[in-house]
Amino acid sequence: MRVLLVEDDATIAAFVARGLREAGFAVEVAADGETALEHTRQHVYDVAVVDLMLPARDGLAVIDEMRRRGIKMPVLILSARRSVDDRVKGLQAGGDDYLTKPFAFAELLARVQALIRRATLAPEPTTLTAGDLVLDLLSRRVTRGGTQIDLQPREFTLLEYLMRNAGRVVSKTMIISRVWEYSFDPQTNIVDVLVSRLREKIDRPFEQKLLHTVRGVGYVLRAEP
Amino acid sequence: MKTAQGAAERAHRPAFGLRLALWYAALFVGGSGVIVFMTYWLTAASLAQRDREILGSKLGEYAAAYQRGGLRALADTVQAEQRTAPERLFVRVVDRGEEAIVLSQPEGWDPEHLETASLSLADGTLVQVGKSTDARQGLLARFRAALGLVTLTVVAVALTGGFLVTRSAVRPIRRLTRAVARIISTGRTDERVPLPGGGTDDAIDELTRLFNAMLDRIEGLVTAMRGALDNVSHDLRTPLTRLRGTAESALVSPPDADRCREALADCLEESDRVLLMLNTLMDISEAESGALHLNRDAVQLGDVVARAVNLYRDVADAKSVVLTAHTPSGVAVVGDRTRLEQVAANLIDNAVKYTAAGGRVDVEVLADHQRARIRVRDTGRGIRPDELPRIWDRLFRGDTSRTERGLGLGLSLVKAVVEAHGGTVEVESEPGRGSVFTVSLPV
Numbered sequence: 001m002r003v004l005l006v007e008d009d010a011t012i013a014a015f016v017a018r019g020l021r022e023a024g025f026a027v028e029v030a031a032d033g034e035t036a037l038e039h040t041r042q043h044v045y046d047v048a049v050v051d052l053m054l055p056a057r058d059g060l061a062v063i064d065e066m067r068r069r070g071i072k073m074p075v076l077i078l079s080a081r082r083s084v085d086d087r088v089k090g091l092q093a094g095g096d097d098y099l100t101k102p103f104a105f106a107e108l109l110a111r112v113q114a115l116i117r118r119a120t121l122a123p124e125p126t127t128l129t130a131g132d133l134v135l136d137l138l139s140r141r142v143t144r145g146g147t148q149i150d151l152q153p154r155e156f157t158l159l160e161y162l163m164r165n166a167g168r169v170v171s172k173t174m175i176i177s178r179v180w181e182y183s184f185d186p187q188t189n190i191v192d193v194l195v196s197r198l199r200e201k202i203d204r205p206f207e208q209k210l211l212h213t214v215r216g217v218g219y220v221l222r223a224e225p
Numbered sequence: 226m227k228t229a230q231g232a233a234e235r236a237h238r239p240a241f242g243l244r245l246a247l248w249y250a251a252l253f254v255g256g257s258g259v260i261v262f263m264t265y266w267l268t269a270a271s272l273a274q275r276d277r278e279i280l281g282s283k284l285g286e287y288a289a290a291y292q293r294g295g296l297r298a299l300a301d302t303v304q305a306e307q308r309t310a311p312e313r314l315f316v317r318v319v320d321r322g323e324e325a326i327v328l329s330q331p332e333g334w335d336p337e338h339l340e341t342a343s344l345s346l347a348d349g350t351l352v353q354v355g356k357s358t359d360a361r362q363g364l365l366a367r368f369r370a371a372l373g374l375v376t377l378t379v380v381a382v383a384l385t386g387g388f389l390v391t392r393s394a395v396r397p398i399r400r401l402t403r404a405v406a407r408i409i410s411t412g413r414t415d416e417r418v419p420l421p422g423g424g425t426d427d428a429i430d431e432l433t434r435l436f437n438a439m440l441d442r443i444e445g446l447v448t449a450m451r452g453a454l455d456n457v458s459h460d461l462r463t464p465l466t467r468l469r470g471t472a473e474s475a476l477v478s479p480p481d482a483d484r485c486r487e488a489l490a491d492c493l494e495e496s497d498r499v500l501l502m503l504n505t506l507m508d509i510s511e512a513e514s515g516a517l518h519l520n521r522d523a524v525q526l527g528d529v530v531a532r533a534v535n536l537y538r539d540v541a542d543a544k545s546v547v548l549t550a551h552t553p554s555g556v557a558v559v560g561d562r563t564r565l566e567q568v569a570a571n572l573i574d575n576a577v578k579y580t581a582a583g584g585r586v587d588v589e590v591l592a593d594h595q596r597a598r599i600r601v602r603d604t605g606r607g608i609r610p611d612e613l614p615r616i617w618d619r620l621f622r623g624d625t626s627r628t629e630r631g632l633g634l635g636l637s638l639v640k641a642v643v644e645a646h647g648g649t650v651e652v653e654s655e656p657g658r659g660s661v662f663t664v665s666l667p668v
Binding site: 083084085154182183188189193196197215216217 | 489490491492493494496497500504518520532535536537539540543563566567570574578
């Protein structure tokens with residue numbers, strides 16, 4: 001999977017590129033719009049991550065130009081502006097998703113992967129597994145080592161989300177928007193409460209712990225220690 | 226900036242005022258010209274008419290005399306008459322033998338300046354009477370001179386009047402342009418365009434008043450935004466100091482991987498808090514100054530509250546706090562759904578946070594014909610009366626609330642957002658017994 005990263009801030013470009021490479025992507029970085037367009041002439045990318053504030057030619061113009069040349073790859077917009085209008089403008093210009101700075105890298109990665117999934121229309125799995133934990137999406141049954149675990153709907157949604165992103169850290173903001181469909185951070189420990197309840201059911205009775213807290217970042221479901 | 230100044234300079238050029246004055250003068254002079262011309266023409270025509278009438282009546286007289294006593298009687302009549310008449314007429318008779326007999330001829334007469342009339346008598350004799358037009362022309366010449374003088378006066382009055390009228394009409398506009406130019410060049414929005422005294426109430430005054438009102442509004446926004454910026458920069462210093470301190474102390478202590486990781490995690494959490502604080506402070510400031518963008522729509526208050534209660538269900542359960550919701554359908558307000566959800570969530574968050582195990586939080590939506598209300602009632606620790614008025618202040622945290630985590634911005638945001646919706650929020654509280662927060666929104 002090839003990612004084109006268009007970002008003029010060297011530090012941000014470096015940490016995003018490193019994170020994406022660690023997640024298994026091939027990353028090409030362009031520091032300005034012209035270079036980015038040059039890259040798209042020579043290579044085909046699966047997804048582009050485009051910052052809006054670029055020298056010379058801004059991100060919206062770059063996306064517009066790519067779309068006019070018939071390049072259809074999904075585009076994730078990065079922007080320091082957080083108003084609804086800016087978001088709408090970005091999506092109208094041909095962006096597929098919008099992420100406001102500053103962002104958690106985990107969230108950027110999740111969105112990039114979601115864009116690729118949407119673009120490639122990968123077949124939906126019917127079961128998700130992590131170690132001996134199995135979640136059946138059709139019957140909505142969860143078992144661990146053959147033992148059935150009863151989950152409330154919200155716990156199920158959270159576990160499904162964590163298992164779809166197994167091995168990757170998901171932030172509290174991502175969980176809130178996924179489980180409660182809230183777009184703002186309610187500044188409270190509602191995620192902690194739900195996570196500890198889920199942990200109580202899927203981890204506590206078992207030797208190997210699957211659900212880990214990454215302090216300051218979020219949570220990760222990981223089968224290997 | 227350049228364009229605006231250019232426009233202001235263009236407006237200062239006299240072209241507009243001069244044009245207005247000239248138009249005014251041209252119209253005035255044109256109108257007067259028509260009147261003068263008509264007067265002259267009517268006078269000249271009526272004078273000529275009078276002369277023709279005099280000649281006609283004389284002809285009648287002479288014809289009667291001729292019929293009575295022939296040429297002899299006519300000559301006598303003419304001579305008798307002309308001796309006493311103030312103005313001598315020219316009279317001649319042409320008989321059938323084509324011989325003209327002049328009976329009277331004024332001295333120094335000029336055949337060119339003669340108005341004549343003639344009458345053919347029964348025997349074919351022609352009587353001709355002439356009257357000098359000199360007197361008439363003289364009268365008309367004096368009349369022309371008088372009219373010329375009048376016209377000159379009219380032109381002078383028109384130009385002066387045009388200039389004065391234009392100046393007084395353009396003056397307020399000039400005043401307005403000058404004020405605008407000054408504001409543009411100095412950036413001082415506290416400048417106002419002076420209103421002329423005298424209590425006149427015309428279109429320009431109205432424009433000036435509206436312009437000043439617009440400046441009031443702009444100044445209010447600018448001041449509020451400036452104040453907001455000051456507050457935000459001030460409020461962010463403390464968490465940024467913590468952030469910096471954490472990183473610094475980790476760097477100066479002896480290298481230790483675990484402690485460094487701990488410090489990094491602290492930094493990350495602190496920076497998230499800074500971001501949350503920044504966003505919330507911006508929201509509050511924008512809402513207070515009226516700059517907050519609200520996506521207004523018909524919103525079912527019951528849905529809003531049900532969703533917010535749902536968000537805190539697990540937290541309340543974990544704390545053994547009973548959380549109930551009474552959310553009747555059909556209570557709709559016009560507002561921003563996300564912002565109202567934030568209001569409800571913040572109030573429930575507070576209530577759950579400050580209510581101990583075994584307590585309860587009851588949330589209900591009420592409505593009468595004018596207001597829709599969200600009431601959040603808890604059996605928590607309550608708020609001391611001396612702290613009650615200050616709970617809406619940004620970053621205020623009561624003595625007993627410091628043990629709970631939070632930014633101290635939740636209630637400020639609630640108040641700012643509710644007021645941006647044209648509503649009010651009230652609190653009643655009794656320490657040890659609990660608090661009741663009531664949001665009231667116009668239906």
